[in-house]
Amino acid sequence: MTSPETELAWVQGAQAGSADAFSRLVAAHQQGLRSFLRRLTGNWAEADDIAQETFVFAWQAIGRFDPARSFRAWLFGIGWRKYRQAKRSWLRLLRRESRAVEAADVVAAPDPGLRLDLAAAVGNLSPDQRAAVLLCLGAEFTHAEAAQVLSLPLGTVKSHVARGREKLAAVLGGPDGHG
Amino acid sequence: MDTVESQLAALMASGAPPARDMRFELAVMARIERHRFHRELAISAAIAAGAGALLFWLAPLLGAVLQGANGDLVATLAVVAGGIFAMQWSLQRMDA
Numbered sequence: 001m002t003s004p005e006t007e008l009a010w011v012q013g014a015q016a017g018s019a020d021a022f023s024r025l026v027a028a029h030q031q032g033l034r035s036f037l038r039r040l041t042g043n044w045a046e047a048d049d050i051a052q053e054t055f056v057f058a059w060q061a062i063g064r065f066d067p068a069r070s071f072r073a074w075l076f077g078i079g080w081r082k083y084r085q086a087k088r089s090w091l092r093l094l095r096r097e098s099r100a101v102e103a104a105d106v107v108a109a110p111d112p113g114l115r116l117d118l119a120a121a122v123g124n125l126s127p128d129q130r131a132a133v134l135l136c137l138g139a140e141f142t143h144a145e146a147a148q149v150l151s152l153p154l155g156t157v158k159s160h161v162a163r164g165r166e167k168l169a170a171v172l173g174g175p176d177g178h179g
Numbered sequence: 180m181d182t183v184e185s186q187l188a189a190l191m192a193s194g195a196p197p198a199r200d201m202r203f204e205l206a207v208m209a210r211i212e213r214h215r216f217h218r219e220l221a222i223s224a225a226i227a228a229g230a231g232a233l234l235f236w237l238a239p240l241l242g243a244v245l246q247g248a249n250g251d252l253v254a255t256l257a258v259v260a261g262g263i264f265a266m267q268w269s270l271q272r273m274d275a
Contacts, residue, residue: 138188
């Protein structure tokens, strides 16, 4: 786990143009960002592609980032917008088709020990709801951070999380998911 | 049984890449370098095109100056040095 002071030093280094400092930020956040995008897209190859685009954009825009704010929330916000753009991009659709065989191998990989119905239920949530649930319940973001990531009002995020949680709990067989 | 939160965390973890993934990290940095290279190439091309246009525009004046110098090596070198200095200044501004 990276301390906030260390991360701040990396951010400031990257803002000064240090590729080395930025590569440390990539190393520190790639796992969380890719996990989030993988669950959003349901396609690991596409998620990793979006994650790479996210980091490239972050590098280009890091001069505008306010170090007083959460770097993680800022980064995930870029990832979320890239995901939304990707869903609209016909070009990516074509590329996805061309990679269908490769991706199918990865997506079809089983989740040992996990309830596949939960994965399916997450996939059935609306994109905003899914993102809010994954951030707040799966990745330990606060509601305020998730609101920043998704560019949504705080109340909307809370509502998405509550409703999404209800749906997932129903799948798991009880009000608190105790099956 | 686990709560929604713990099961979701487990679900996220099941799809999580490794904490350190050199292949991914290198791919990101390579992509960044590629973007930077393309950007610098575009800017260099724009500067070269601008310099070419400027030279074309100034050609009659430069010709007159150099002819007036009548083979004066110092004057010729001064014009060439000025051109090189202008190019270097542009490239430094681009890096900044």
